[in-house]
Amino acid sequence: MKKLYTLLLATAATSIAQAQITLNASSYTNVVITGDTTGVITADRPVLEPSATAQLFDFTGIGYGNTRYYSLQATGANAAFPNAGFWENRGYQQGADSFESKRWSGITPTGIVRFGESMDRQAISLRGVPGGTTNDSLIVLAQNSAYTTPYTLIPFPTTYGDSWSSDFSYDVNMELTLGATYQQATFRQKTSVSYDFAANGFGHFEAIKVDNGYGQAEVLMVRVSSKGVDSFFVNGAPAPAGLLTTLGLTQNRTTFIYFDELFRPNEVSPLVLYNYGNDGTFTNVVSNSVHQDRMAFATNISEITRSGNLEGPEAKLYPNVLDGQQNEINLYLPTAKAGNYTYAINNAEGKVVYQANTIIEKDGKAIVTIALPTNLINGAYWLRLSTAAGKEITVQPLRYTAQ
Structure with a gap:
């Protein structure tokens, strides 16, 4: 597969304009914020490699599996994040359970910036953990959690050869009830994050749409290295190891994740995403996806038109x-x-x-x-x-x- 892809790169060099792609504020004047579905690649996945010359990212021959993912995002406002104009859904694994948040971002004069997260009250039952009873729970409190430093997903301008980084932390406040020892105790998860970004490729992207139409776009390739460290506190003190074991957690839990992403103008989420898990060599793909319903034209966006309110309070x-x-x-x-x-x-x-x-x-x-x-x-x-x-x-x- 790699030999074939290298051949495509060589032939593409003669037909693709060599001008580098630059993302700036004018690239997002017609931005569309909405949820969409991604297809998971199961066969003939192209290799994504850095290159100083224009590439042909040819996804027309890939095979899609039956699994689909849905990216939930929408425009909105939150007084806690006055410069944010949209949010996206995030899922967190907490032991054997999960909870969700909205990550708030905005398109600013300096770039696409992420400011923090908001959460609705969510109760996670602990009756299935050792010593847990029907009334035991870990409650994620309704809250706004600002990042200590807003981080930039795409700075303006960004072109091939640019690199940037972000370091920040944020808290998730919860309430713990478990056995006789913990009755509505404060439980805090502190997450410290480091991101390193590098725009290390660009070129022409081609793929087949969901409806079998032909889609194409100019894209910028961004390589991302991330590290997250989770610390847990009960009533202001580090959580005991025994409690964390019961909850399926570990103190200073560290997660490394590496990505390759292909971005095009007017879109705040990547057209293609490769997740390499903890493989810092960017070789072994753990998961990957292509946004198949966003490829109608080279410069325009074809997406599902949303009607009504996103979370449908009328429903x-x-x-x-x-x-x-x-x-x-x-x-x-x-x-x-x-x-x-x-x-x-x-x-x-x-x-x-x-x-x-x-x-x-x-x-x-x-x-x-x-x-x-x-x-x-x-x-x-x-x-x-x-x-x-x-x-x-x-x-x-x-x-x-x-x-």
């Missing part, structure tokens, strides 16, 4: 906490349109764990009864309802706690 999902006893869930829509619909359940990482079709018989108020899969595990999820044409109607959070 209601009930019950909104699943305890493992239900085999279905109901979605109330006050202003539905008759037609064919698709619903999908995504986990905290965005992976589509279940998808099926349903029919709304007539216009007006509707209750959509949704069958649940049997493979759900404890954690946070999203339920999405879309028309047959792909227009998103509502996105609703839900939590599954079966043990």
Whole structure:
């Protein structure tokens, strides 16, 4: 595969303009912020390598698996982050469970900047841990957590050869109830993060869209090295090792993750992402994805047009906490349109764990009864309802706690 890809690079050099690609403020005058679905590459994945000359990133021959991921992001405002204009969903693994946050970012005169995260109240049941009872829990409190230093995803301008870095930390405040020892104790997770970015490639990207149309774009390749260290505190003191073991955590938990990303103008998330896990040689790909529904034209963006409010306050999902006893869930829509619909359940990482079709018989108020899969595990999820044409109607959070 690598020999073939090298040949493509050689032939592309004669047909691709050698001018380097630069991302600056004018590159984001028509930016589109919305959620979209990514395809996971399963066969014939091109090798991404740094190069000082223009490359042809040829994804037209790749194979996609059945697994899909959904990137949930939307425009919005948060008084805690006045310079932010949009957010994206993040999933956190906490022992055998998970919780979610919204990471707030903005397009500023100096670049695409991330400011911090907000979280709704989320209760993680601890009845399944050693010594845990029905009433024991770790509650993620409703909060805004600002990064100690906002970090820049893409500085303006950025072109081949540029590099930048960011170091910051932030806290997640929780409340712990476990046995007789911990009754509504303060539990804090402090995360320290280091990022190193390098724009080390550029060129022309080609791929096949979901609808089999042909997509192409000019892209800038960015290589990312990250290190995260998690520390845990109870009532202001370092958490005891025994408690952390019970919760499935370790003090000073350190995570290294390495990425390659292909960015194009007017988009704040990468068109292609390769995740190498903890392989600092950028060789062994752990996961990868291509945003197939964002490739209509070289300079324009074709994405799902969202209707209604993202989290659909006009729509209601009930019950909104699943305890493992239900085999279905109901979605109330006050202003539905008759037609064919698709619903999908995504986990905290965005992976589509279940998808099926349903029919709304007539216009007006509707209750959509949704069958649940049997493979759900404890954690946070999203339920999405879309028309047959792909227009998103509502996105609703839900939590599954079966043990």
